[in-house]
Amino acid sequence: MTKSQETQYESSGAPIRISGISKTYKELTVLDSVDLDIRGGEFLTLLGASGSGKSTLLNILAGFVKPSGGTIEVDGVDVSRLPPHKRGLGMVFQHYALFPHMSVAENVAYPLKRLGVPKAEIIRRVGEALDMVDLGRMANRKPTEISGGQQQRVALARAIVFRPRVLLMDEPLGALDKMLREQLQLEIRKLHKDIGITFVFVTHDQDEALTMSDRIALLKDGQIVQLGTPEELYNAPSCRYAAEFVGVSNIFQGSIKNSAFIDGQHAREFKLPLGHAKEGTGLMIRPEHMRVSPAGQITNTIHDQIGATVEDCIYLGSSRTVQARTDAGALLIARTEVPRSPDGIHAGAQIQMHWEAADARVLA
Amino acid sequence: MNRILARTALILLAAIIGLYLLLPVLVVVPMSLSSSSFLTFPPKELSLRWYQQLLDDPSWGRSAFASLKVALLSATVSVILGTLAALALVRGRFPFRNAVTAVLLAPLIVPYVIVGLAVYIAFLNLGLTETTLGFVLVHTCLGVPYVMINVSTGLVSVDRRLEMASMNLGAGPVSTFFRITLPLILPSVLAGALFAFITSWDEVVTAIFLSGPDMTTMPVKMWSGIRVQVDPAVAAVSSLSLLVIISTFLLMGAVKMIRKMIDRRASLTMNEGI
Amino acid sequence: MSVAAGTRAALRQPAPPSFASKIKNFLRIDGWGALVLPLLVFLILVFILPLFVMLQKSFTDPTFGWQNYTAIFAQSVYVKVLGNTFLTAAIVTAVTLLLAFPYAYLMTLATPKWRTVMLVLVLVPFWTSILVRSFALVLLLRDTGVLNSLAQDAGLIAEPVTIIRTMSGVVIGMVQVALPFAVLPIYATMRTIDRRLLQAAEGLGDRPSGAFLRIFVPLSLPGVAAAILLTFVQALGYYITPALLGGPKNTMIGELIVQQVSTVLRFGFAAALATMLLVTTFLLIGLASKYFDLQKHLMGQS
Numbered sequence: 001m002t003k004s005q006e007t008q009y010e011s012s013g014a015p016i017r018i019s020g021i022s023k024t025y026k027e028l029t030v031l032d033s034v035d036l037d038i039r040g041g042e043f044l045t046l047l048g049a050s051g052s053g054k055s056t057l058l059n060i061l062a063g064f065v066k067p068s069g070g071t072i073e074v075d076g077v078d079v080s081r082l083p084p085h086k087r088g089l090g091m092v093f094q095h096y097a098l099f100p101h102m103s104v105a106e107n108v109a110y111p112l113k114r115l116g117v118p119k120a121e122i123i124r125r126v127g128e129a130l131d132m133v134d135l136g137r138m139a140n141r142k143p144t145e146i147s148g149g150q151q152q153r154v155a156l157a158r159a160i161v162f163r164p165r166v167l168l169m170d171e172p173l174g175a176l177d178k179m180l181r182e183q184l185q186l187e188i189r190k191l192h193k194d195i196g197i198t199f200v201f202v203t204h205d206q207d208e209a210l211t212m213s214d215r216i217a218l219l220k221d222g223q224i225v226q227l228g229t230p231e232e233l234y235n236a237p238s239c240r241y242a243a244e245f246v247g248v249s250n251i252f253q254g255s256i257k258n259s260a261f262i263d264g265q266h267a268r269e270f271k272l273p274l275g276h277a278k279e280g281t282g283l284m285i286r287p288e289h290m291r292v293s294p295a296g297q298i299t300n301t302i303h304d305q306i307g308a309t310v311e312d313c314i315y316l317g318s319s320r321t322v323q324a325r326t327d328a329g330a331l332l333i334a335r336t337e338v339p340r341s342p343d344g345i346h347a348g349a350q351i352q353m354h355w356e357a358a359d360a361r362v363l364a
Numbered sequence: 365m366n367r368i369l370a371r372t373a374l375i376l377l378a379a380i381i382g383l384y385l386l387l388p389v390l391v392v393v394p395m396s397l398s399s400s401s402f403l404t405f406p407p408k409e410l411s412l413r414w415y416q417q418l419l420d421d422p423s424w425g426r427s428a429f430a431s432l433k434v435a436l437l438s439a440t441v442s443v444i445l446g447t448l449a450a451l452a453l454v455r456g457r458f459p460f461r462n463a464v465t466a467v468l469l470a471p472l473i474v475p476y477v478i479v480g481l482a483v484y485i486a487f488l489n490l491g492l493t494e495t496t497l498g499f500v501l502v503h504t505c506l507g508v509p510y511v512m513i514n515v516s517t518g519l520v521s522v523d524r525r526l527e528m529a530s531m532n533l534g535a536g537p538v539s540t541f542f543r544i545t546l547p548l549i550l551p552s553v554l555a556g557a558l559f560a561f562i563t564s565w566d567e568v569v570t571a572i573f574l575s576g577p578d579m580t581t582m583p584v585k586m587w588s589g590i591r592v593q594v595d596p597a598v599a600a601v602s603s604l605s606l607l608v609i610i611s612t613f614l615l616m617g618a619v620k621m622i623r624k625m626i627d628r629r630a631s632l633t634m635n636e637g638i
Numbered sequence: 639m640s641v642a643a644g645t646r647a648a649l650r651q652p653a654p655p656s657f658a659s660k661i662k663n664f665l666r667i668d669g670w671g672a673l674v675l676p677l678l679v680f681l682i683l684v685f686i687l688p689l690f691v692m693l694q695k696s697f698t699d700p701t702f703g704w705q706n707y708t709a710i711f712a713q714s715v716y717v718k719v720l721g722n723t724f725l726t727a728a729i730v731t732a733v734t735l736l737l738a739f740p741y742a743y744l745m746t747l748a749t750p751k752w753r754t755v756m757l758v759l760v761l762v763p764f765w766t767s768i769l770v771r772s773f774a775l776v777l778l779l780r781d782t783g784v785l786n787s788l789a790q791d792a793g794l795i796a797e798p799v800t801i802i803r804t805m806s807g808v809v810i811g812m813v814q815v816a817l818p819f820a821v822l823p824i825y826a827t828m829r830t831i832d833r834r835l836l837q838a839a840e841g842l843g844d845r846p847s848g849a850f851l852r853i854f855v856p857l858s859l860p861g862v863a864a865a866i867l868l869t870f871v872q873a874l875g876y877y878i879t880p881a882l883l884g885g886p887k888n889t890m891i892g893e894l895i896v897q898q899v900s901t902v903l904r905f906g907f908a909a910a911l912a913t914m915l916l917v918t919t920f921l922l923i924g925l926a927s928k929y930f931d932l933q934k935h936l937m938g939q940s
Binding site: 366367371374375377378381382384385386387388389391392395444445446448449451452453455456457458459464467468470471473474475476477478479480481482483484485486487501502504505508512562565566568569572573583586587590591594598599602605606609613 | 664665666667668669670671672673674676677678680681682684685686687688689691692695737740741743744747756759760762763765766767768769770771772773774775776777778784814817846847871872874875876877878881882891892895896899905908909912915916919923
């Protein structure tokens with residue numbers, strides 16, 4: 001990235017205010033009065049399972065789907081009634097939607113031509129945009145003649161070449177294999193830092209959301225169940241759904257009584273972390289906070305613990321995953337760094353699983 | 365707003381085109397029921413006069429029988445030759461593939477007037493004009509590409525793993541073909557047969573060349589009925605011809621529905637068994 | 639069996655093939671492939687051979703030489719028929735395309751139920767004889783026909799409008815016949831166009847009409863080209879429709895061929911006309927197949 005290019009994309013990202021957006025098809029409610037303030041220049045990810053309404057929300061932002069109610073403001077201007085081509089938002093589509101009868105360069109030039117940009121400038125800006133995604137050599141190829149990852153980059157170049165202040169991306173990496181996906185995640189992050197506009201990114205992949213986002217809005221059944229930074233979502237999930245969707249979790253079900261957690265299934269009492277909520281239905285411990293020791297071996301007495309039988313012990317190189325079942329039938333998962341995994345942990349072994357109260361989280 | 369206007373205009377245009385496609389097919393029916401000899405519409409008075417005339421004039425019956433015979437025979441030959449060729453096209457390996465395919469599809473491209481003239485010249489010396497054999501040979505040429513196309517399309521969509529499974533389970537190639545492949549492509553074969561039958565039943569251009577006092581198919585008889593002056597009996601024949609085609613389609617639809625019902629029954633009883 | 643043969647061939651290390659083995663390999667025919675032979679032989683005998691007999695006749699009847707071909711261009715009547723044939727075919731192709739394109743486009747937009755209805759409407763003429771339809775059009779369009787009498791009764795026109803025995807009559811009749819052949823390939827191509835591309839174009843700042851013109855229309859061109867070719871080539875050889883709906887001025891080459899055989903018995907002359915039509919047809923097809931895969935469109939028609 002050279003200096004001159006930086007100055008060209010200095011335009012700041014536009015903030016987006018989504019107020020009370022609903023979408024219903026006959027009896028089916030896809031979005032239920034969603035409110036969301038997206039900050040100018042941030043990388044916001046709409047995360048959710050299929051059917052959560054994340055793609056519908058993005059399509060409403062882009063103008064392809066008419067909301068049943070609510071308004072969209074971009075940079076303080078109500079765009080709810082504008083057709084897609086007048087919103088000036090960049091968009092990268094699922095499966096890229098590159099025009100198959102046009103070359104790579106023609107694809108990228110398309111939005112500039114619609115804006116009536118002079119020809120010489122079109123050529124210059126298309127060249128810059130393609131260089132930016134490292135595809136200058138491919139300018140005259142047809143989309144079918146380049147690889148999936150390259151197609152993805154062309155779609156990206158086409159979406160930013162006209163300098164929109166917002167870039168929408170609908171599962172743009174879904175069709176790529178894992179290696180390529182991880183590489184492009186980093187490239188897109190870098191692009192976001194370089195051009196500084198608002199990114200709204202849709203994915204169902206929680207790892208992708210954690211890797212890339214400034215903030216994540218987790219959607220379920222047409223509502224936002226949690227909005228926060230990746231750290232907040234992982235470390236302080238608001239509810240059982242958030243805890244299970246983002247990352248792996250061990251969850252004890254029960255209730256809070258007298259500043260202790262009562263686990264109904266195991267008839268046990270666990271300590272609570274400091275500053276815990278007064279109400280809750282579950283206690284969550286992430287696998288990396290769960291320790292394992294062979295049964296009978298003395299463990300840290302401050303830790304809460306529960307006995308279990310190992311079902312499987314999976315070696316993962318840098319770590320080891322232990323799956324164990326309690327007498328009451330709950331499956332617990334612990335992840336331990338390999339050097340620390342004690343002897344005597346093997347399938348069928350009786351173990352103690354234990355954790356620090358400070359690492360436990362109360363779920364609403 | 366603009367989009368709605370454009371859509372409305374488009375729908376209107378399509379409706380007019382639909383009417384344009386359908387009207388000429390349907391108008392003959394009420395007209396055939398007219399009692400006047402000038403084919404008025406709407407008919408002033410309904411009568412079956414022209415249908416009666418068909419029955420009274422034995423030459424109509426003779427040509428209808430000739431047409432039916434030719435259509436059935438040429439459809440049969442088309443199905444056999446066309447299905448075999450489709451198997452070769454989809455599954456086989458043979459030299460000069462492009463040229464061979466071009467020959468097989470040529471009857472779709474060459475204008476029927478040319479076909480008619482060519483076979484007329486060739487068949488005159490062989491004494492094949494005005495014979496059932498002559499008609500069947502020519503009509504098979506015209507109908508066989510439809511069988512081939514239909515069966516090829518059906519074959520392409522057959523999952524070859526089913527055949528591999530059959531052979532793996534101990535069936536030989538011939539047995540596999542008749543037990544697995546043929547049942548799977550049967551709908552395409554039947555559709556091709558229908559195409560071939562109707563192509564022959566309706567064929568008029570080449571038939572004009574081959575017809576004569578000894579043998580005249582129905583379309584040719586109709587043709588001479590229209591050509592000289594508008595013979596109202598032709599409207600009656602057209603209506604009957606339409607009836608044949610529509611009932612063929614209804615029959616095919618009914619067969620499809622019955623098969624579906626049997627399938628559903630079968631799956632239901634299977635579930636009950638579980 | 640072919641699978642096994644293929645595997646064996648693949649396993650063998652490829653020694654540099656000799657010329658003879660190359661030829662042998664090229665001419666190889668397997669069990670499945672042999673099944674093409676019955677139809678191939680049948681068509682060569684019944685279809686191809688007569689075309690050559692006709693070609694020979696055009697140079698030998700009544701005497702050896704080019705006289706049948708020179709005779710076509712010697713008389714302005716025949717030249718006019720040739721000109722009229724091309725003109726009519728061109729007009730029919732243009733009108734057909736004008737109707738088929740929007741119709742096929744609406745088919746892609748329609749709900750499955752309506753799409754089926756539209757498809758059946760296109761296929762109905764396909765399944766009923768040209769003769770019946772042309773005859774019905776005569777009944778509809780003639781001076782005392784249905785449309786004229788309805789329009790007169792409604793007071794729209796004072797005198798009947800003459801359509802039969804004019805170019806309009808021929809075009810109306812031929813377009814009706816040609817429409818299915820144009821709608822089907824166009825629809826088949828349009829159906830494969832990804833609608834999201836249009837959304838993408840709008841997302842990139844194009845008006846809906848612009849997206850249609852710049853994205854949808856170019857992508858539908860292969861089907862349109864196939865439709866133009868099929869319609870034009872077929873229209874050149876029409877006989878029944880122009881004979882019924884046209885007048886003496888609208889004679890096309892097909893009618894002339896039949897006339898020459900049935901009324902004046904000039905076999906050689908008719909054969910020369912037919913040969914010219916055949917060569918033109920093949921030239922057009924050959925030219926077109928350089929630009930797109932016609933076999934695919936023919937095979938895909940069902």
